[in-house]
Amino acid sequence: MTEHDEVRDLLAAWAFGALEPAEEKTVRRHLAECETCGTEAEHLKETVRLLDGRTAPHPPTPSTHPHPEDTLPASLRSAALGTRRPATSQVAAHATPYAAAVAGLRALLPEAEAHWSTPVVHDWDVHATLAHLLAADEPLAALLGIEARVPLSPTHETTATTPAQPWQDAWNRRTADVIAHEYGRTPEETVADWSAQADALLATDEARDPERAARAVELMGMRLPVADQFLVRAFETWIHTDDIGRALGLTVPPPPEAHLWQLIRLAVRVLGLALGPAAPPVLLAVDGGDRWVLGSDAEPVRAELALDPVDFCLLVGGRYAPGAVPRGSSGDEDAVRNVLERAASLSWL
Structure with missing residues (x-):
């Protein structure tokens, strides 16, 4: 894992002031040099500020992911996002x-x-x-x-x-x-x-x-x-x-975004293994993150598939039917459907 990946995984805890001194030093050094992480860190700090001061619960809809300041009941205020490490152990x-x-x-x-x-x-x-x-x-x-x-x-x-x-x-x-x-x-x-x-x-x-x-x-x-x-x-x-x-x-x-991307990277690895090397290759793009070619690496990409990060996780978690998840796609629809169906099949939740 590169320092960039390590810091990205620590940013949510950093925003809550939950890092150990050595981790805090590493993050601050990296933020001084990396504009991408610096922007994300400022966004997380602002989110924490809003979560500590404003709440207004609304009924959820399956395809929307509201800003945290608009979504939490009072009991979730300081624990929202849950990035403080437990007092019993520094994990x-x-x-x-x-x-x-x-x-x-x-x-x-x-x-x-x-x-x-x-x-x-x-x-x-x-x-x-x-x-x-x-x-x-x-x-x-x-x-x-x-x-x-x-x-x-x-x-x-x-x-x-x-x-x-x-x-x-x-x-x-x-x-x-x-x-x-x-x-x-x-x-x-x-x-x-x-x-x-x-x-x-x-x-x-x-x-x-x-x-x-x-x-x-x-x-x-x-x-x-x-x-x-x-x-x-x-x-x-x-x-x-x-x-x-x-x-x-x-x-x-x-x-939190840093945690979400840890889950996404794991889900993509598991999905790639589930599809295997013989599946028609599809370029998967998760908005705001990396792009992966899933399936065979011995032939040209047949299709492209773009998903929202939370929607991708909900699909893998079994909360979207393959045909219902909001997506952007082009190319071979059968190849896209194969990826979506295999992703949904991973869940036992």
């Missing part, structure tokens, strides 16, 4: 988006009081969505030596993942078990266990040490470095925070 850049997403969901949950049975997504209400997140964080927590908050069912303990019983089946059984278990408890107890597990994840050595987080592990059907598994957890936590916000009639802002 590394790869875990900061997860810490931010956890902080954002914690800030939203007071708005759910007396609304726990509000339908959210799939057949889940707010309570079940929190239980789902408790289950979803569990594989990474177990890998890092954190004991499950919900006892394993006999079926889960005795059924191994095999080609005939893929990880999706085991995952669906476990999340159903956890939701059923949590329905026997109060929503506040579910929140407490989810929150404690999240804190435990952020207190691990792997959340603080990039070298320890560099080892590759397979979770949820994806073999990725532990650092990227933290980004997966950030992605899902944000998606479900947005789900809950929509259900409650509140607009949740997207992750």
Whole structure:
């Protein structure tokens, strides 16, 4: 990773004054030399100022991403964007988006009081969505030596993942078990266990040490470095925070730009692997960022596809149907459709 990439990933935390002294020094030195990062840093500082002083919630619409100053309920004011690092541990850049997403969901949950049975997504209400997140964080927590908050069912303990019983089946059984278990408890107890597990994840050595987080592990059907598994957890936590916000009639802002691009770069890598080297090549442009050629590198690009950053993440997160996501495209429509359909198929959220 270049210094430019490293600083870009730190800018949101810098805007909140949440960096360690050595990181602060690196960022300030780079900002003095890089106009692009300097402009983004000033935008983030202004966003923080606005978030600390003005809120006006509006009902969300699927294809718009309002400015943060217009979207947050009062309970999200100082925790909005969630870029302050948790007091219990100073996490590394790869875990900061997860810490931010956890902080954002914690800030939203007071708005759910007396609304726990509000339908959210799939057949889940707010309570079940929190239980789902408790289950979803569990594989990474177990890998890092954190004991499950919900006892394993006999079926889960005795059924191994095999080609005939893929990880999706085991995952669906476990999340159903956890939701059923949590329905026997109060929503506040579910929140407490989810929150404690999240804190435990952020207190691990792997959340603080990039070298320890560099080892590759397979979770949820994806073999990725532990650092990227933290980004997966950030992605899902944000998606479900947005789900809950929509259900409650509140607009949740997207992750800070620096965090959003960490998620986008990971999603593009995973999408490229899913498409494979034989897919018709498509030039993907995510507005305001890089451009990637996905698919075969042995033939000319057949099409170009342009997506908004948040729309791209919502597509990968399963919140847009392939044909419904706002986009710009040219060239071979079949090649474009292949990319969109494969991106939407990545989600299990």
